[in-house]
Amino acid sequence: MSKETGLAVLVFWPFLAGLLVWAAGNFCHGGRKAKGREAGQEKGQNHLRDGFAVGASAAELAMAAVMALWLPVFSGAAGGDGAALYLDIPEICGMGLHFTLDGFRAVYGCVAAFMWMMAAVFSREYLMGHHNQNRFYLFLLWTLGATLGVFLSADLYTTFVFFELMSFTSYVWVVQEESKAALKAADTYLAVAVTGGLVMLMGIFLLYHQLGTLEIRELSEAAAGCTDRTVLYAAGGCMLFGFGAKAGAFPLHVWLPKAHPVAPAPASALLSGMLTKTGIYGILILSSRLFFQEEAWGKLLLLIGVATMLGGALLAVFSVDLKRTLACSSMSQIGFILVGVGMLSLPAAGNTATSIHTMLAARGTVLHMVNHSLIKLVLFLSAGIVFMNAHSLNLNDIRGFGRKKPLLAGSFLAGALAIGGIPFFGGYVSKTLLHESIAVYGGDTAMKVVEALFLFSGGLTVGYMAKLFVALFIEKNEDSRRQEAYDGMKRYMNRGTAFALLGSGLLLLGWGAFPHAVMERTAGAMQGFLGLTENGEAVSYFSLENMRGAMISIGIGALVYLFFIRRFLLRRTEKGGAEYVNAWPRWLDLEELIYRPLLLKVLPTALGILCRLLDSLADCTVVLLRKTVYRDSKLPRERPEGNLFTEALGTFLNAVQSAGNHTWRRGKPVHRDYVHLAAVKSEEIRETNHIIQRSLSFGLLLVCIGIALTLFYIIWW
Secondary structure (H helix, E strand, O other): OOHHHHHHHHHHHHHHHHHHHHHHHHHOOOOOOOOHHHOOOOOOOOHHHHHHHHHHHHHHHHHHHHHHHOOHHHHOOOOOOOOOEEEEEOOOOOOOEEEEEOHHHHHHHHHHHHHHHHHHHHHHHHOOOOOOHHHHHHHHHHHHHHHHHHHOEOEHHHHHHHHHHHHHHHHHHHOOOOOHHHHHHHHHHHHHHHHHHHHHHHHHHHHHHHHOOOEHHHHHHHHHOOOOHHHHHHHHHHHHHHHHHHHOOOOOOOHHHHHHHHOOHHHHHHHHHHHHHHHHHHHHHHHHHHOOOOHHHHHHHHHHHHHHHHHHHHHHHHOOEHHHHHHHHHHHHHHHHHHHHHHHHOOOHHHOOOOHHHHHHHHHHHHHHHHHHHHHHHHHHHHHHHHHHHOOOEHHHHOOOOOOOHHHHHHHHHHHHHHOOOOOOHHHHHHHHHHHHHHHHOOOHHHHHHHHHHHHHHHHHHHHHHHHHHHHHOOOOOOHHHHHHHHOOOOOOOHHHHHHHHHHHHHHHHHHHOHHHHHHHHHHHHHHHHOOOOOOOOOOOOOHHHHHHHHHHHHHHHHHHHHHHHHHOEEEOOOOOEEEOOOOOHHHOHHHHHHHHHHHHHHHHHHHHHHHHHHHHHHHHHHHHHHOOOOOOOOOOOOOOOOHHHHHHHHHHHHHHHHHHOOOOOOOOOOOOHHHHHHHHHHHHHHHHHHHHHOHHHHHHHHHHHHHHHHHHHHHO
């Protein structure tokens, strides 16, 4: 197999595998008979389908690993962005599809395939007894193909095609349970995705018009020669809106806290850990290729990053739902990554090509992306195990579930320590690099505020992860019978689920245990995607100076947990115990406060008034022109009313009437002027047609029909 063929297989194999899995689920029924306690759960389980889904994901992982080993960037070869493979497929969607593979894309291809394989393994037990399993597995694999299509895209048009495809295939995950909450969350998710996609497409049109290319490797040179930066920033702003919506950046984060609690746990792991990174992927392209080291762009991303980082952490502190807390945590960690992208975009000191803060930000950004993906895989799998057994996600209901469950406790603790930035775990390395990039850059009071909020948000992360761990694995449930039932669960997961959880946890631990040998080498391979080829300075991660930031965040986290969460978010019950409460004001829900009223009430009303005003203005203008400049000229023999047709029709009907009055209607004759009646009716019809044709709504209808016909022509011809 050629390397180009392998690249095509990476993208399109999941789509074919999805169809095969769906066929296996619909036409191949069977499997071993369940015995004992699991008999009821395994009713309807199709082992051929489930096994093939796992095998297809494993094959994708093997292919991604082989393709990565073919790249010279992993063998120490230097130069360019490290890209070694390109694949062009012409005549598809008009502009063709274009793919490439470099160090960054190879790493994320492997991470994505690994996460999908573990999610497929976990789904076998998690979905036992669930409806629409065939649909879930079909779209599970199709979303893998769409996600890899985004990461492996070589131009922004291909990125957009697979980005939108991924939005629609992942929508099925959110709506999987088909409950009222799932349907509402799915509506929000789809609305944000479609709106973001349309705005992104507008930006792509502007960019192509301005630069004449959408090839990612050509954007830097084309942007450097662009004289009209206003149009370039308009295009970049539109695309930032679209990519930021998928990433879950503030203020387009509203889908994250709603979609994760209702989606199945394996889907939540992929939504949080991987699909948000496709948005970051697009933002990295904009920041490294179009606006590299432009201060205005860097400050904009810093502002968005800080708001996302702090807002997500605050929401997580107040939440009492396990998966919602993890979803808000994802929002916060995306904020940390965006802060890194913002630091990467700030100009280097002394007008040099790169600086220390640039290299630190670049490495910290790509490493925290990988860290967050692996961490959320472990944490959401753990949350899924809790939900499978306790059938609840409320902290008060699942309190004490993890006691006497060392494997679950150890895996969750590994994820909690990593995301909290605790030394000797992977999250500590990437957060240290990001923090050092801020500290090295220095700057005015604003940058000191950014650094302070960075450390404070890290402390909030420690606080809410401590709340989750203590509630699940240390505290006892207020209901003694429920706690006794939890403690008595000896087989709370099967071997497949244990493999997925343990394998994900061990990879996370191994990844973070060797920062110099593994993480730095991986960052070096990935940074070529950002246009950086320098190695940067070696970082002593465990020196007292570098550990100072982590110690400050840990101290803040301890204070938040002990003096805020324990005192204000735990309320005494009538039985003398305590329960967790969500003290976050409901009216601060941005979706209900702003987006839904704006989109469903204010905006339609305002646009309706505007359209009516424009319609009336058009009518008045036409009437004025007809009375002045375009006055109707008189005909040589102008009829009093009507036209030639109405006069002829009316004359004929008058003759028929006269003949009837002299014959069959002689007793009750009728006398009507049909010439006048035909003229009046003709005038009514003509005036109605003129009103319709002059109205703005009719014009908009014609425009929509024209666009639909154009799209139909482009797609099918």
